[in-house]
Amino acid sequence: MFHDLNVPWTSAKELQRAVVFLDELGYDVVALTHSYGGRLPADLTSPVPNPLPFPTPSRLRILRRCNIFLTDAASNFRIPQLQQQYDLIAARPTDEKTLQQACQSLDVDIISLDLSQKFEKHFKFPMLGTAISRGVKIELCYGQAILSTDSTAKRNVISNATQLIRVTRGRGLIMSSEAKSVLGLRAPSDVMNLASVWGLGLERGKDALTKEPRSVVEFARLKRQSYKGIVDIVYGGEKPPVQEKVVDGKAKKGQSKDQKRKAQDSLDTTPAQSGEEKTVSKRQMKKNKKTKLDAEV
Amino acid sequence: MVRVKNRYLVVNILYPASSPAARAGEAVPELLQFHAPTPDAFHTGQLVRLVREGIAELFGDYGMGMANRTLKVTYWSPATSTAIIRCPREHYEMVWAALTFTTKLPRPIDVPVVFKVVRVSGTIRKAEEEVIRRAKGIITRAREVEKGRKDVIVEGVVRAVEKRAEPDAVLAQVDEGEESESESDSE
Structure with a gap:
């Protein structure tokens, strides 16, 4: 050119x-x-x-x-x-x-x-x-x-x-x-x-x-x-409304997934706590057993 | 064997000013006006003198001494206004520049012209081939026009450009490579 x-x-x-x-x-x-x-x-x-x-x-x-x-x-x-x-x-x-x-x-x-x-x-x-x-x-x-x-x-x-x-x-x-x-x-x-x-x-x-x-x-x-001499949109693309719904659904799905993940995360974090509780309870159980045995002896 | 190395410039003469026929009121397409035939009074001797004077004006005695050695018009066709000019390889740029600075044909004819170098070649064979190729192109174009059909290639290019010519769609245009090809061929 x-x-x-x-x-x-x-x-x-x-x-x-x-x-x-x-x-x-x-x-x-x-x-x-x-x-x-x-x-x-x-x-x-x-x-x-x-x-x-x-x-x-x-x-x-x-x-x-x-x-x-x-x-x-x-x-x-x-x-x-x-x-x-x-x-x-x-x-x-x-x-x-x-x-x-x-x-x-x-x-x-x-x-x-x-x-x-x-x-x-x-x-x-x-x-x-x-x-x-x-x-x-x-x-x-x-x-x-x-x-x-x-x-x-x-x-x-x-x-x-x-x-x-x-x-x-x-x-x-x-x-x-x-x-x-x-x-x-x-x-x-x-x-x-x-x-x-x-x-x-x-x-x-x-x-x-x-x-x-x-x-x-x-x-x-x-x-x-362009916008401030930096950003220029050559072709913005078109968004038919039907597709938008699908996109929305996807977004929702994503959200629900996120929520699930959050739930999972919370589950992931809770086991440690519950495990502690369990060990405590086991210890408690052992202690209980010991005391029971002691009592029996 | 050591040879004297030359360059062959294929030159087109264009007539940008309106021709007498057009002034008389005949409807001549502008494309044809630009590629008008050269008057018969203009011959190779005058072309050589024109080039020499141009070099003398631009580069003085030094340029004359350097470029004059093998300067010659090896081919001249007044019908297509095409010439092949031979000149020394080291100084072809001076000859080219002298042609660029020429604005009109000498005295008895006195028509304003533009010289356009279309090809620089190292051998006369390639230069001749280029002349023949161009002449063929002109003939096919003229035949198409005679038949009333439009120029297929030109129309195709125009259509392709128009398709792209949405107001600001300039981001994807390809450089035309013709000029650089003719340069690279000169090696």
């Missing part, structure tokens, strides 16, 4: 083509992204209509995701409200401080950095390591490297991607397209090769398309649906 968790939502007509093309390339799960820049609007409902206005391939599973641009660390991102509207929530930090906030405290699913710009500081493992250990994945978007005609942007994407791969030691990474048009989409095997050229290795590259994004999707789903 291959995932592409970042396909920007542009317009219905263009996106229909993108979705069909993704299916043709062999992807199974696709997330349509809507980005929030600056202050969040009052109405947080997703602009991606549900269901989509065009027929989608039945094999493909489509998710909804939102990107929040973290420009100011102090502002409130209203993540619980966003969680109700979207399947996935990604944070896009713009500077060092917000990146730290996203790694350490923010309740998001994915950290997605804009790789086409240059960062002033190196990424550090302790910061990204906390994010990975919390289950927040870090996203590498290859779309800009392929589509942009600007060679510095391309260089920045490649250098930032290799830096991230080095710092995270290949763990907790997701590869996704973030392609503004259909042309930026590539087949999973091509992306895996790209990852291996960038120093991630083929196996890890495959994980970045299959295992890691799947864990993000499932973890996000559990967060929303």
Whole structure:
């Protein structure tokens, strides 16, 4: 199962083509992204209509995701409200401080950095390591490297991607397209090769398309649906009333057995007492006999 | 005897942008649009030049020196938009990456394309077999469509997935092994 968790939502007509093309390339799960820049609007409902206005391939599973641009660390991102509207929530930090906030405290699913710009500081493992250990994945978007005609942007994407791969030691990474048009989409095997050229290795590259994004999707789903994010009932089973009676009868039987056992237990304990009584009585009898004999003698 | 080791990349050219026929209002299925034939003006020499330019752009003179040694297009079929590209074994990843970064065919044609490497093989025989297998698949699919019947295999897969696709039944889905097979075959 291959995932592409970042396909920007542009317009219905263009996106229909993108979705069909993704299916043709062999992807199974696709997330349509809507980005929030600056202050969040009052109405947080997703602009991606549900269901989509065009027929989608039945094999493909489509998710909804939102990107929040973290420009100011102090502002409130209203993540619980966003969680109700979207399947996935990604944070896009713009500077060092917000990146730290996203790694350490923010309740998001994915950290997605804009790789086409240059960062002033190196990424550090302790910061990204906390994010990975919390289950927040870090996203590498290859779309800009392929589509942009600007060679510095391309260089920045490649250098930032290799830096991230080095710092995270290949763990907790997701590869996704973030392609503004259909042309930026590539087949999973091509992306895996790209990852291996960038120093991630083929196996890890495959994980970045299959295992890691799947864990993000499932973890996000559990967060929303399950009890306290821990217990989820997949299929509770049905209980016809007739069977319930039988179960009740069994329970009763069990109870009676228990009672019997208790009775047995009590019997088990009593013999010792009764035995003592018996011995006492025997002694008594002997004594009686002795006294009788003595009396006779 | 010591041989020069090569890799053979089986490449498909896909056309994600809408074709002129579709724009003219003809109802062409999208599947066929993606697998459209390549214009005749595009020939093997241009493909080689395209790959070389891609390598030069991504890897510079070093890449050119390393990959150019045995680079050659050994097979090209414009009808199915399929090519087999030979390249040195140590540096096939560079050639592949150059193909991945290609977005359109060169000047006179100027059509946006996506290159998809479908198989990496160590011998040309296996690469050819893969091409034949794919062509056969396309022919059978086209025949099924002509007869008006639906694609049996695809329909079967769709049905199986639909059966499983109760809202959240994602816990038991099997990874598709095709890609990794083509990788392992490359050894």
